[in-house]
Amino acid sequence: MKITPNNAGLGARVEGIDLREPASPEDFRTLLRALGEYGVLCFPKQDLEAPQVAAFGKRFGDLEVNVANLFHAPGHPEVMILSNMKDEAGKPIGLNDAGQGWHTDMSYSKEIALANMLHAKRVPRRDGKVLGATQFRNMHAAFADLPAEVKARIEGRVAIHDFSKFWDMMRQRPGSIRGPLTPEQRAKKPPVEQPIMRIHPITGRPVLYCNCGYAMHVKDMDRAESDALLDYLFRHQAQDKYLYTHEWSEGDVLIWDNIGTMHNAVADYLPGEDRYILRVQVMATLDYAALAA
Ligand code: SIN
Secondary structure (H helix, E strand, O other), X not given: OEEEEOOOOOOEEEEOOOOOOOOOHHHHHHHXXXXXXXXXXXXXXXXXXXXXXXXXXXXXXXXXXXXXXXOEEOOEEEEEEEEOOEOOOXXXXXXXXXXXXXXXXXXXXXXXXXXXXXXXXXXXXEOOEEOOOEEEEEHHHHHHHOOHHHHHHHOOOEEEEOHHHHHHHHHOOOOOOOOOOOHHHHHHOOOEEEEOEEEOOOOOOEEEOOOOOOXXXXXXXXXXHHHHHHHHHHHHHOXXXXXXXXXXXXXXXXXXXXXXXXXXXXXXXXOOOOOEEEEEEEEOOOOHHHHHO
């Protein structure tokens, strides 16, 4: 297995491993460490079916079944289908998540996610240019760069994160097929508190864990002060120096650290420019410090 970091400060390419086979304990430990270190790991030229996507994802933690899970692989509710494609009757066959903006998956949940794992089957292109990239920002670096005065202000502070902020924003987008959340769905995902700074479970280093997709306000802080602080943090973390853009190829398996990065799916492709991706969400349910030691 060969791991080659790219030169963006985020992201690495992992070759010489067939993800259809279970990774050895040593390889798994190396991968886990690399996930913490590089944030985004791309395994090119893989060819996995839904059960194999689920099996690899499960090595990293329990897999989530989304409360609003609209599309999944047959027999695998944990393997979501992300796609803009339609069946012969013109019905969508996957969730089209393009244009959702920057966020950190599951920060709205008490139990947070360690990682996302996606496997690209169809990638849109126009005039030879790859479309539908996924972008990432490095939240280890964003925290490290904060002025000491801001670090002191956020020390011990928590922000309230709410699933419905993001869902309701997405529903406003033209062409959205998302319905309003049902009272049951809302009850399953009440607003939660998250530390603004948290220690990353693999690296042991602090990360900025506060994203504009779900963070609403800082608890126990005057609303104007909270708005100004969140605005500062959102602008700080949006700087280009933290950015890495992954341009997909068919066969890529991409696993990203959902604690140490934020992400954004670029909405630059049109209906008929097909994108089809299998996705699992890995919850942070294991003792990663011990596994990575
Ligand atoms: C995701 O947020 O898990 C999906 C990102 C993408 O579709 O590029």
